[in-house]
Amino acid sequence: MSLTVVGSIAFDSVRTPFGERQRMLGGTAVHFSLAARFFTEVRPVGPVGEDFGAAEFELLESRGIATGDIERVEGGKSFFWRGRYEYDLNVAHTEDTQLGVFGEFEPKLSEKSKAADVLFLANIQPDLQRQVRAQCGKARFCALDSMNLWIDTAKDSLLAAISEVDCVIVNDAEVRQLTGESNLARAARAVIERGPRAVVAKQGEYGAALFTDDTFFALPGFPLEDVRDPTGAGDSFAGGFLGYLDSHTGELDEASLRRAMGYGTVLASFNVEEFGTERVARLSREEIDERLAMLHRMTQFEPLPAAAE
Amino acid sequence: MSLTVVGSIAFDSVRTPFGERQRMLGGTAVHFSLAARFFTEVRPVGPVGEDFGAAEFELLESRGIATGDIERVEGGKSFFWRGRYEYDLNVAHTEDTQLGVFGEFEPKLSEKSKAADVLFLANIQPDLQRQVRAQCGKARFCALDSMNLWIDTAKDSLLAAISEVDCVIVNDAEVRQLTGESNLARAARAVIERGPRAVVAKQGEYGAALFTDDTFFALPGFPLEDVRDPTGAGDSFAGGFLGYLDSHTGELDEASLRRAMGYGTVLASFNVEEFGTERVARLSREEIDERLAMLHRMTQFEPLPAAAE
Numbered sequence: 001m002s003l004t005v006v007g008s009i010a011f012d013s014v015r016t017p018f019g020e021r022q023r024m025l026g027g028t029a030v031h032f033s034l035a036a037r038f039f040t041e042v043r044p045v046g047p048v049g050e051d052f053g054a055a056e057f058e059l060l061e062s063r064g065i066a067t068g069d070i071e072r073v074e075g076g077k078s079f080f081w082r083g084r085y086e087y088d089l090n091v092a093h094t095e096d097t098q099l100g101v102f103g104e105f106e107p108k109l110s111e112k113s114k115a116a117d118v119l120f121l122a123n124i125q126p127d128l129q130r131q132v133r134a135q136c137g138k139a140r141f142c143a144l145d146s147m148n149l150w151i152d153t154a155k156d157s158l159l160a161a162i163s164e165v166d167c168v169i170v171n172d173a174e175v176r177q178l179t180g181e182s183n184l185a186r187a188a189r190a191v192i193e194r195g196p197r198a199v200v201a202k203q204g205e206y207g208a209a210l211f212t213d214d215t216f217f218a219l220p221g222f223p224l225e226d227v228r229d230p231t232g233a234g235d236s237f238a239g240g241f242l243g244y245l246d247s248h249t250g251e252l253d254e255a256s257l258r259r260a261m262g263y264g265t266v267l268a269s270f271n272v273e274e275f276g277t278e279r280v281a282r283l284s285r286e287e288i289d290e291r292l293a294m295l296h297r298m299t300q301f302e303p304l305p306a307a308a309e
Numbered sequence: 310m311s312l313t314v315v316g317s318i319a320f321d322s323v324r325t326p327f328g329e330r331q332r333m334l335g336g337t338a339v340h341f342s343l344a345a346r347f348f349t350e351v352r353p354v355g356p357v358g359e360d361f362g363a364a365e366f367e368l369l370e371s372r373g374i375a376t377g378d379i380e381r382v383e384g385g386k387s388f389f390w391r392g393r394y395e396y397d398l399n400v401a402h403t404e405d406t407q408l409g410v411f412g413e414f415e416p417k418l419s420e421k422s423k424a425a426d427v428l429f430l431a432n433i434q435p436d437l438q439r440q441v442r443a444q445c446g447k448a449r450f451c452a453l454d455s456m457n458l459w460i461d462t463a464k465d466s467l468l469a470a471i472s473e474v475d476c477v478i479v480n481d482a483e484v485r486q487l488t489g490e491s492n493l494a495r496a497a498r499a500v501i502e503r504g505p506r507a508v509v510a511k512q513g514e515y516g517a518a519l520f521t522d523d524t525f526f527a528l529p530g531f532p533l534e535d536v537r538d539p540t541g542a543g544d545s546f547a548g549g550f551l552g553y554l555d556s557h558t559g560e561l562d563e564a565s566l567r568r569a570m571g572y573g574t575v576l577a578s579f580n581v582e583e584f585g586t587e588r589v590a591r592l593s594r595e596e597i598d599e600r601l602a603m604l605h606r607m608t609q610f611e612p613l614p615a616a617a618e
Contacts, residue, residue: 088491182397184514185532205493206515209529216607218529220518223494250614258610289612296612298525301567303598303605305559 003246004113005032005239006045006132007122007145008102009052009070010079012276017087018228024276025056027079028122028145031232033065034280035239035267038288039247042239043113045069045132047101049076059281069113076101089230090204107132114138118246120238121165123147126157133164141245141252143167143200145238151177163195169238172201172209185211198257200241200264202234210261217258222269222295229275233268236280240267240288266291311350312555313422314341314548315441316431316454317411318355318379319388321585326396327537333585334365336388337431337454340541342374343589344548344576347597348556351548352422354378354441356410358385368590378422385410398539399513416441423447427555429547430474432456435466442473450554450561452476452509454547460486472504478547481510481518494520507566509550509573511543519570526567531578531604538584542577545589549576549597575600 010027014020029044036042043066048056052072060067077100085092107128119136121129121144129144136142142165150158151174158178162168168175168191172184181187188199188211199211209218241264248256266288273279319336323329338353345351352375357365361381369376386409394401416437428445430438430453438453445451451474459467460483467487471477477484477500481493490496497508497520508520518527550573557565575597582588 183534183536185534189534203515206512207527207529209532211532216532217610218516218532218608219610220516220527220529223518223520223525223527225492225494225498227492248614255611256614259612259614262610262612292612296610299527299608299610301526301528301571301605301608302564303568303571303601305557305565305568 001040001246002112002116003036003040003042003118003120003242004045004109004116004136005029005036005042005120005122006107006129007032007120007124008079009044009046009048010081010102011051012231013080013082014229014231014275015084016089016229017085019275021275023080025059026081026232026276028235030060030277031235031271031280032120032122032239033060034063034277035236035271036243036246037064038283038285039243039263040118041066042243043069043116045107045109045113047071047073047076047105049073049078049101052078059277063281066112069108069110071108073101078102083231085230089227092230109135117141118242119143120242121145121161122235122238126150126154126161129161130157130164133161141166141242143169143238143242145169145234146174148174148177159194162191165196167198167200168196169200169241170202171234172203175199175201184209185216200261202237207265208237208261210257212254212257215254217254217261219261219265219295219299222265222291223298224269224273227272230272231276233271236271237264237268240264262292262295263288265295310555311352311421311425312345312427312429312551313352313354313378313418313425313445314338314345314429314431315354315416315438316341316429316433317388318353318357318361319390319411320360321540322389322391323538323540323584324393325398325538326394328584330584332389334368335390335541335585337544339369339586340544340580340589341429341431341548342369343372343586344545344580345552345555346373347592347594348552348572349427350375351552352378352425354416354418354422356380356382356385356414358382358387358410361387372590375421378417378419380417382410387411392540394539398536401539418444426450427551428452429551430454430470431544431547435459435463435470438470439466439473442470450475450551452478452547452551454478454543455483457483457486468503471500474505476507476509477505478509478550479511480543481512484508484510493518494525509570511546516574517546517570519566521563521566524563526563526570528570528574528604528608531574531600532607533578533582536581539581540585542580545580546573546577549573571601571604572597574604
């Protein structure tokens with residue numbers, strides 16, 4: 001039981017109608033790891049600069065996250081993103097992106113990272129995803145995320161990477177863009193025909209849908225009256241989803257995939273309640289399971305009236 | 310057990326990437342009635358012109374729909390809408406709207422219509438909705454729909470109408486616009502504070518969400534690989550939802566509201582499979598219940614692994 005994630009480790013400056021934060025700890029691998037650590041031993045692999053210091057390592061390590069594969073580049077600067085969200089939090093604007101050491105990233109995996117049971121290839125250049133995938137031969141479940149940039153600039157490489165994983169976890173607009181199919185069910189089928197057994201289409205506040213060759217499952221986003229910062233929600237989703245799957249000792253069947261969707265939904269919902277990693281960093285497993293039970297109650301119905309009616 | 314719907318009866322000319330139809334029978338009250346008739350006796354109330362002939366009456370009557378309150382205006386023309394949808398069927402363009410007799414509509418309800426157990430005030434001017442509501446004193450459940458036009462031009466009147474019904478069934482963007490709240494959960498609460506016990510937010514292909522004072526429930530849209538014409542999907546949803554509620558002899562509790570959401574989702578999904586009323590007009594109750602069972606299987610999960618795992 002061990003989970004490796006390869007992706008960005010960053011500082012984020014974020015402004016939303018509900019507040020503002022400067023240079024918060026962020027990045028895909030960070031949000032993912034903070035969510036996944038409730039379920040398993042997680043190892044983020046990614047580069048940071050000299051601005052990534054003892055406080056940042058301490059935050060991760062105190063939550064049981066293995067930081068040995070975080071590569072600190074002397075003289076370098078960490079990935080930095082600054083963005084703002086409109087009153088409608090679905091509308092985001094990037095104001096600054098500085099790749100820093102992430103621009104020259106060449107993943108170097110320790111033996112422990114290579115031995116992962118579950119692997120998440122977060123949104124990085126698809127050739128790098130393939131290199132990492134090739135090194136993790138023991139993984140029983142591999143998933144990848146991607147983005148419009150790679151669909152536009154490295155589509156063949158991305159399609160090759162997709163054919164080598166078990167699961168694709170992307171925004172629903174990206175499933176459509178990748179396949180040129182505006183119908184999501186057809187688009188998901190087109191992805192599955194390339195090899196993966198599952199496609200998870202993230203749908204923002206509407207939740208997420210899971211497609212396999214012969215099944216469909218969907219969960220709404222957990223309803224929240226206070227959403228302060230959506231940054232990292234998708235990565236927290238993936239962390240909850242794959243973290244649970246790594247912890248699940250049985251077969252990764254439909255029932256366990258659906259339960260993993262539930263954990264992903266719950267972790268994403270906690271993520272957006274406060275800025276950056278604030279909420280997930282002080283979350284407890286009890287709160288997670290309590291919210292999963294609430295989500296369960298919010299999604300169940302009986303197609304036939306009880307006999308007594 | 311009887312259901313009255315007040316709304317448009319129209320001819321629609323529709324072009325989508327999957328075909329084109331001229332002057333199909335359409336309109337809110339038509340789509341609603343064709344969905345609701347599987348569950349109960351439904352009476353559409355609305356005006357038509359001389360272009361609405363024996364064939365149109367026959368189509369409705371042969372499906373058990375009571376047409377006595379369809380008012381045929383001598384010398385008038387029926388509501389006409391022409392629109393097209395882009396490759397992404399979520400993007401619609403109205404190319405022509407001719408209100409015809411609908412522009413001068415003053416609802417006249419027969420005694421049978423006034424005696425309805427369930428009432429649906431489809432999207433018409435809110436003062437007219439209130440007039441109709443006042444005449445239907447026996448209804449045990451009243452719902453209304455509306456649109457951005459009335460939020461912009463007759464908001465006070467619309468808010469008064471909302472305070473007089475049990476349920477608001479609108480697009481989720483309209484819940485937000487109506488309340489000035491971008492957060493859907495807060496927006497729904499603001500509507501409920503005005504009187505209704507439930508808000509149904511229609512979310513297009515993402516499905517629909519049900520809010521009450523202390524519960525939340527959501528269903529995804531039924532996944533379809535072939536969607537040909539989305540026109541009328543929301544009205545078919547409302548027809549399945551309210552038709553089921555009218556047929557349900559027990560208390561209209563959370564379980565029955567959720568089951569009604571299921572029927573609404575199923576009717577909407579059949580509606581979009583073909584153009585206009587084509588699919589729903591030849592649908593059977595067996596097909597509906599079969600799809601409801603499929604929807605049920607697509608939305609259930611177990612938060613805890615089975616003990617044997």
